[in-house]
Amino acid sequence: MSPAMTQPMAPVRPQGPSPMGQAPSTMRGFLLDEAEDDEDVVSSAGSGPRQSPGGNGPSSGNRGASQDGESALGPATAQSWPRAESPPATPADGLDGRSEPHHLIAELAEQAAPDREVPLHVQITREPSHEQGSIPLRLFPVPKKGAQLTITVTAQGLRALGDLTQELIVYPGRDSDVLYFGLRTMASGLHHVTVRAFHKGTYLGAVHLQISVTEGGVTRDGPRRRAVLPGIAFEPGEATLQVHRAEDGSFSFQLLSETCYPPELFRYRGGDPGEATEQIYDQLREAASRAGRASPADAAGLKKRLKNEGVQLWSSAVPEAIQRQFWEQADRITSFTVLGEHDFVPWELLYPLDKDHDNGFLAEWLPVVRRVFHQDRVHQIALPGAAFVMPPGSPAEAQLEIAELRNLLGPGVTNAGVLTNREALTDLIERGHAGLLHFACHNAFSRSGSRVHMADGHFTPRDLATAVQTRSLRPHQPLVFFNACRSAGEIPWFSDSLGWAQNFLKAGASAFIGTLWPVRSDSAMQFAKSFYGQLLDAGQPLGQASLAARRAIRDLDGDPTWLAYAIYGSPAATATTQGHS
Template sequence: MEGRARYVVHIQVDGGVLWVGNDAYPLRNISHVGARILKIDKGFAWRTFAWRTLINLGFGGALAALAGAVWAAVPGILEALLLGQLIGLLRRGDVYGLVLKTSGMQHDVVWSTDGHEIHELVFQIAKAIGRPDVTQVSLVVRNAVVGDRVRSYGSANIGGAEHAWASGAGRAEHGRSGRAGRRPAPSTRPSAERRRADARTRPPAPEDEEARLPPDPPESVPGVDAGWAERRSLVAELVEQTSPGREVPLHVQIVRGGGRGSQLRPFPLHPRDGARVTVTLHAPGLVVRDELQQELHVPPGRESDVLRFRLKAPTPGLHHVTVRAFRGGTFLGEVTCQMSVEFDSVTRDGPRRHAPLPSMAFDPGEVTLQVLKDEVAGTFSFQLIGETFHAPEIFHFRAGDPRRATDQIYAELRRAAKDAATGGADEDARRLRGRLRNHGVQLWTSAVPQAVQRQFWDEAGRVTAFTVLGEHDIVPWELLYPLNEGHEDRGFLAEWLPVVRRVFGQDRVRSIGVPGAAFVVPPGSPADASEEVASLRATLGKNVVDAGVLTERAAVTALIEAGPAGLLHFACHNAFTGSGSVVTMADGPFDPIDLASATQLRTLRPHRPLVFFNACRSAGEIDWFGESLGWAPQFLNAGAGAFVGTLWPVRSRSALQFAETFYDQLIAHGQPLGQASLAARKTIRDLYGGDPTWLAYAVYGSPAATAHITASRDTGSVT
């Protein structure tokens, strides 16, 4: 550590802004906060020392032979200098950096020789992102290292090291001579009062196209590349056989590493406190003697304690038990066990079930609504999971389910389709909007328990994304219109929040590779399907490889079973049979059953493609398309990174504009999945005479997932 200049850096979060020296980073624009570590390449240092020593000895021998013994001491002096440089370099410790990502750009904000300082920064800034307008934090980095470039770490230069700090707070340079450069200039950052006054008097930004787009949301509490962000796995152990009435234990633990369990997303742990993860249990048909949700403490560098649930099966049969892990409102992963219960059976231990948690980062502001169905009791369990982990609410739907409300919405959509086909007037559009609003309010009232409604409004001011996990066929969640006395009318849920869905068994994917794109356009597709493909090719750009247009079922099936890398976009019509949705290809019908082999073999998991099912309708025709989302669980369980589909067949022109905006936001502008879908909804919301296509899209995946043009090669863990 000798020869390295250190400085004290003051960091403050105030008024929704992160201040590092004179540099300001609005919290709402920070899409990623994490850390990285730079290490000395000691092998390179030793190799460099060795070949320099050989050169020195050869040169010294030649010099002594030519000039006499008086010069014989020179090689020894040079060798001592080289040895001193080597020892100095090898004694240098690791350097830790705070990394921020804003508007697609990564910034190395501050470097420190103390990893705990950077770890604490990541932890505190991540908390502040969740509540940017109320959080005030003051932090001090006492071991900051500053300079122009990170150079000798990694591919080491044994002469010296330079450390980067992309902040305007000051600069110190370290070159080969080891001389310190300029000291940091005194901070000229304005006072908190002055900054707040400036914010009040600052003129609004120009109303350009990009300014109208939603700001980057907090993507996560990241740090997947940080040294302390360990891979974790969720492990559950339950007997595989027992007899009725016998009590058996279920043991649950979060362990280190990715090979012994269901791998969780890597998550930064507080250096002292670790992290707290909530574990929920879904065991239909079984009697659970303990609380259905319990909390696990995950300490840094160690495995968690073991949770114990006591279960009893009153009747014979094959029972499935699902264990899920959450951090805040973010779903981390799940694992499922099964237990056979028969009379006079001997209790036999079952295998340890593992599920990877590739990341335990949580997304500040994400709320998950977990909806579970008890087939035996005929009830639904609703549980809102956010900063507060609410208890499940058991709900009996009148007449068994909310089908009456959804049927009324369906009838309204049919009338809207006929009006659009005949060129309805603006008055018709306003009437449709009002009618759909009232149906959405009725759906909110009839399908969501009152206790969950109250919990939602308690969390509403902090919510940045809404995820539904569980039973999707009972409610068209995107059409919910939250409205209660004493609360602001913000519109349909899907127009003021990113609304995404998750199916059971779906992996959590944070990064979607889009290196190429294939388009499925069978014969008889909408007349403007070719225009849609051409437009999307232009939107995706030349960096996305064009894999062509597929018209035959055999070609589509072969591509899926081979595991495509990139985008699979359907622009087609749908037919509806007694068994659900079907796409008529040139060589026969293509329906969800054709994905059975891919689902069983998880062929899409290696590359995590994005599947976009843009199903269009003929003018004046509309059928309820909820069953078509049978495509979603098949593609997702086969390993797709995300799925976008429609709840009903949509208008071709509206579908094209939705897709164009979605891809532009996701790929060109680097917006996460949830925000890209929200921007696309808002773009087409007021077009085409009140066409409700903007409400038709259902998005499956992680709301914070981002896309990149390089392939996402996965070897068993979720990125």
């Protein structure tokens, strides 16, 4: 592990208000060097099979990306709530029995001069909303005693004049009080402000605002922005870690569960943590390629080395305050969600450990799910049909994988066919595909981007730009499973993120599953079969289905593929083969 990961994160204390055992299997994916051109890619992925390091079977490729991010949090006050260790309440538990939609409303000036105080007002109301960009959540009765929500604010380039984490109570049949957040303008430019609502550890929705700061500018009120919250349900036991990267390179972590903790601001002493993460991925890629040929002793040694990597990652990449808070809540946490745009930490590899606790990797202990900002919270994933992507040059096992998955999905899921051309794939996405979109192919990855070589050219995250802009997938909110190497990260592109997961989610997908490093094809197929079986046949929610799939392939001769999958979505979301109503 590189020095960047072996040195702990040092706290950045704000001074006043802060600125914002098997035969060798083929490997899926290949890592491209920056010097390689498109012809090299074609010859690697589209020509005849290459021999794997073990000499058996065709070789395959890999997939991936890295990322970019958002703002900084100001100081906040720690506030605790009563423990809720039982399932969601029923009317007999003190609910009025009514379910009604709620709306997160935020108001902020859209223009002001530098060094001006600009108030931000936030409220939860019952008024109807006809604006686009709403984030729907399921209906849920509000307790008669009220539901206590946490509101957090991130304000890039503005100065906080007080706490940016506050709480409000929502009562049945009433609008909430109005919260006031004090902000002061600083440098000229266009600045982004985001207001997020949480119910205990469950993320409900967000409102995004902008303010233009110009010399001599007259303060001008901005329009009311809102996000629809049809319900304010929380998932008992869900904890959310909200992560931001500030403009100065520091990171903000905030743990939200049954207790609301203040943000913790930290800076890496060893430089960019992404460099150390890349070294870890390189080791895991090598381990996956050797796993089928490893002796029992080698497999045991790899498992121990993986544990040490995970423990080191936990101790160096997670602030000590967050570690303490996690252990305080650990016996009440049933799922763990990471909310943020920055995949600088492979969260699935974390191995929480102290002298009193050793429960294994976080991802074998709890469902670990990621969420990105601007992503809808979906409670039911509709899978009325399934389309598969398998271009020429895909792994030898891809055809078998698709056949077995078709059989597993059954006749209740319409077969939308196998796609081999980029044009047909982009048309399907831009028309708004309903159901499952499953990729079983190679993903060529380099530091400058990621691409799938289709029969008529490369399919890249930029080919999703129209779908992102029009939110074409939102009406049906499909599930996208990118069962290819390194498909879950991001690549910074013109100050924005350019990755498969982020772009599919921003286009309106309900969930995305991808890998963080090259994986073995046989392990990848087993993970997919176990996941779909748990999600559809066993009726498990997304988080639990992914946890069961990890455990199903965990003991394959030291193969680390079970830790490679990143799951994006709502951990409590369930699946149905019926279409959206």
